[in-house]
Amino acid sequence: MVEASSGILITCGCLKENPVIPIKKAIVTQGHRKTYAQALGNTCDIPLFQLPTPCIKGDMVVIRVDEEDYLAGLEDCKTHLHGRIMLSEGDKPLTHLALTKKLQLMLKAIGPWKAISFGKGFYEFEFSPLEDMRWVLEICSWELSPGFLRLFAWT
Structure with missing residues (x-):
């Protein structure tokens, strides 16, 4: 706590x-x-x-x-999304590098972003402008072949 x-x-x-x-x-x-x-x-x-x-x-x-550090941390996370890769039974999991390459092709129209792996298919995504994060969140899930990436707002 x-x-x-x-x-x-x-x-x-x-x-x-x-x-x-x-x-x-x-x-x-x-x-x-x-x-x-x-x-x-x-x-x-x-x-x-x-x-x-x-x-x-x-x-x-x-x-x-400190409240100042806490609020600064909250501010930093306003442009973050959480994600989970959902696979069908028998699908081979994507590596972090493979996911990043696939998403670079899909997200080439937006500014800088990065993906941080938490393991077991969970990721945190950081976007530079807030508008890019909102655009990506509107799509909500991305077909990856295999599986899809489900995105949701950071809370």
Whole structure:
């Protein structure tokens, strides 16, 4: 749960089970391909004093977020959409790169955008002008062959 200084509470379920996550530094050599295990372990050192201090409220862990930062985060997300790729049974899932290439052909009439994979077919899409995001949202779902991409507004 994240608490804005205005008293707004936002649930962060991942903090309930494991509020402290150890962070290790990985050594990455430029131009060297990493193994899958190395990519999963690719984290960085973050001094604990830079992380917000969690506190317990009832049976929840909460973190205080300044209202200014909270509102700035909300403003940033106004041009974001969430998406999910829906596949038929037996369809081979699209890679992030394959999805991006297909969408570049479909979205060549709009400004810059990017897709962020959350895994298991879930994505977040960020658009530059708000008008582009609204245009894409009006279409709502996109045929990808295989499957289709269902888009909905960020909440």
